[in-house]
Amino acid sequence: MSVDTERSRLLPGIRTAEFRLVAFVALVVLTVSYGSVLYHVTDVVGGARLMLATLVGSATVAVVVGRVLRVRTAVFLTLLLLGGGVTIYFLSVPASQRALISPARLLSDTVALLTGLSVLRLTQANVWALSVAPAPVFLSWYLAVRRRYVWSIVVGGTALGLLVLTGDAGTYTTIAGVVGAAGVVGFGTLDRHGGTGAQVDTLVICFVAMVVVAATLSLAPTTRTGPVLPDRTSPTGVASFVDSGDNVRVVGTIRLSPQVQFTVESPTESYWTTATYDRYTGSGWVRSGDTDPYVGRLRGPPGGSREVRQTVTAETELGAMPAAWRPVRVQGLQTTRIRVTSQGSVRPTTTLNPGESYTVTSRVVDGSTDELRTAGTDYPDGVAERYTQLPESTPDRVATRAANVTAAADAETPYEKAAAIEAHLESSKRYSLTVERPEGDVADAFLFEMDAGYCTYFATTMVTMLRTEGVPARFVTGYTPGERVDGEFVVRGLDSHAWVQVYVPEEGWVRFDPTPASPRESAERARLSEARQRGDPGVDAENSGAPTPTPTPTPTGGDGATPTGADPVPTGNASVGTGDSGAVGGAVQQRATGDDGVDLPSTETLAFWSVVLVGVGAAVRRTGAGRRAVRAVWLRRRGPRRDPDADAVRAFERLAYLLERQERPRRPSETPRAFVRSVTADDRAARVLATYERARYGDGIDRAAADDATDAVGELVRERTLPTRPFAGDSDRRD
Incomplete structure (x- = not known):
């Protein structure tokens, strides 16, 4: 065989x-x-x-x-x-x-x-x-x-x-x-x-x-009904915040929306909560558990609290129900339109239309600082397990940093540890809306690789650090108080924010805000002033045309105030799922930046074009275009000088390839002499053939004969592949 x-x-x-x-x-x-x-x-x-x-x-x-x-x-x-x-x-x-x-x-x-x-x-x-x-x-x-x-x-x-x-x-x-x-x-x-x-x-x-x-x-752009800005290059976070979704993903650079979202009639200012999240994924937050129908009065905090009654009026379409924490009763909407999350927040089943309003009665934690500071760790069943969860891939250095921060502050109780970590983040990181979304764990990257961020980064990192210390904490989105005008609070998209709630035994969930307050105020004022100067619609409610400073609430240790004195003046943080958190839900792909400042393509972009190149390569191979291109180059190259016999054989191979493509393929039983003589009478082709036969079957040739054959083939190639007679491909072969 x-x-x-x-x-x-x-x-x-x-x-x-x-x-x-x-x-x-x-x-x-x-x-x-x-x-x-x-x-x-x-x-x-x-x-x-x-x-x-x-x-x-x-x-x-x-x-x-x-x-x-x-x-x-x-x-x-x-x-x-x-x-x-x-x-x-x-x-x-x-x-x-x-x-x-x-x-x-x-x-x-x-x-x-x-x-x-x-x-x-x-x-x-x-x-x-x-x-x-x-x-x-x-x-x-x-x-x-x-x-x-x-x-x-x-x-x-x-x-x-x-x-x-x-x-x-x-x-x-x-x-x-x-x-x-x-x-x-x-x-x-x-x-x-x-x-x-x-x-x-x-x-x-x-x-x-x-x-x-x-x-x-x-990757086709999607549409949304929520308020967005004309500049689509970065998410505003308002729409996702208003929607009060079930998950929040931390993104990169965002912008603040100056449009009024709702107004609140309330005897006291507060952070208006829209959603709380318990499950950290490393790149964002998820609200676990299902929602239940609202059937009447809800449970309040376990410790001392004061009642706050607010009436919220939508100025645009709202997908959330902002309220001071903790809401215990809702009036003004049909109960079938209200759902209660397993974390205690209320949310609408249908979007609230402009002009619709509802009244919320909340019980705000009212414990003194001393009571909060001395509280122990006797948590209710399930609280510690649920609110100290972290991904197994969370780097150990996050826990090490948290332990160092709390040890340096001699913090022992949950409240003291929260206050120490809050102060550390507030003083060690800058506030900026222009950041690049980090790879990997957000909290780890913010602690060790980033110099600045906005509220989503601050709040995510604080919750993560607290959880490594065994302190139950969760991520919260909502709005800061807003601008106070004639006894009511005008709340804009730029007031959307993210903060932290820490569970204090016998008191309940207490608010902490690690995001620096002054830079947030500056960002809000600049954005609002810019919108007013341009005459943008919807940036002011009735009688709110002139900026009025919002008074700083007196710290009480409850959710209505920042326990450690962080200024809760309304600001425009946009972060994940919020305005300051303006990054939730409107995620955009961030480009990596090299050391020289040049934008580098993302990993996804590189992978996509790599796949495209593989496809192009397969198409080139399938059609034979690559092989023909290589052979076309080979045909036109004289090649390096070797021994005369080898050069003569190469010259004939080039001639045979040229004639096969432009005349007809050589038959299996056809000798070289019979093939050349049947397709061309050119004297140069005959010389090349004779030289080949002497080199292959005779006593060999000298250098002069080899050079003559090579030159003759070169002349034939140039003449036969001129534009007047283009080089033919496989599909143009003649029988």
Whole structure:
């Protein structure tokens, strides 16, 4: 058997093995896409190492038993894994909440997950993730081992699709999963039915087209109904703050909106709370738990408090219900339009229209500073566990810095530790709305890599530091008091803000604000003055045309004042999910900046264009354009001088290539002499042929003959590839 015959016999098997390997690599990509989301959930809530072991273990078991386990048995085992996981999750829910679970509630929760409820909002999110992870991983890998590739990606794709519907899978994670699924099907089909390199190039081109289309659609700008600024280069944070969403993501540079959002009739000023968040993700905040209908008076703080009654009137569309903390009663709206979060905030089920108003009665913590300072650590059940949560990936140096700060201040009680950390951040970091969104953990980056930030960065970092000290704390968004005009407070988008609440036993949640007050005031005044000078509409309510300083409230230690004296004068911080927090929800991609000040493309941009280049390369290979380009350059180059015989052979190869492209291909049985004489009568071609025959089959040639043949081919190439007779491609060959 000839070598060529043996090679052709073995090649299909080799290609099949290669296709199978690529199909499994694509399956790894698909598994990692949804597995990374589940891993992130457990990193935030707890159990990341166990999740990693679960993912790897499930895939390994599937590979081991894939050839010996029948399909029906594998499906049955998968159902057992899924049923057991659901049972474990059900048993992990606290007994007080388990009693509320009914078939109707389970159905509504399932629908909620499929319509945007983040997994991170589940009370036992880590248990849920660990419970559901083994089933899809095991079954998808088992089916791939059995070479049932389509059913394999149906299982894995369903898992990814669920996480896309919950909003937990990001754009690039989704794209990676889709490409992985397509790779499993494409290369799996080539594995089962055989394929060629040309088909591989076609698959790669299709994958790249999918990525480009998906990325283009996902990056298309969205519209929102909330108040926005004409300058779309950075988020205002107002819309997301007004919407009072279930999650907040810290972003980079923002702008302040001067438009009036609402007015408040109140005997005393306060921070107007719209949302509280308990679960820190490293890049933002999530409000865990579900909302309940408002059915009457709500529970107030456990300790001493004073009553504050406020009437809030919307001046624009509001997606939140601002109120002094803690709201205990709401009037003026139908109860069906009010929901209560598990953290105690109130929110509307429908947007409040301009002119609509409601009255809130709040119970504001009224403990003295001495009472707050001497409170111990006897926290209610669940408070410490829920409000000291941190991602497992949080760097240890954050805890070290927090311990150093509290030790330097001789702080022992929760209140003292909060006051020490608040003062440290307020004095060590500058206030600025122009910042670059850091990579990795926000609190860690702000502490050790950033010199300045706005309220979202300050509040996030303070909560994180407190939690490393075992002090229950949470992230709060809302508005600072606003401008006082004729007995009411005019609150603008630039008053949106983020701050911190710390739980003090027997007193309740106490407000702290680590963001420097004076720079916030300056930012607000400058932005409002600029808007007034331009004549922007909606920046003033009736009788609020002239700026009037807001009096600083007297510290009382409750939520109505800053315990350590931080000035709560209305300012325009925009941060995540807020105005000062103006960054929540309106996230924009930030560009990295090099040391020389030149803007560098983001990681996502580099990855996108890398994929595009791969597609271009596959297209060039598929069409043969790259090979033809290389050969065209080779044809026109004389090449280095070697021995005369080798130069003569190279000259003839160039001549034969030129004639094959412009006349006709050489037939398999045709000799060089017969081919040249049949397609051209040019004397130079005959000389090149004669020189080639002497070099190849005779006694050899001298240098002069080799140079003459090389020069003759050069002349023919120049004449035959002039614009009047363009060089032909493969598609222009003549028989």
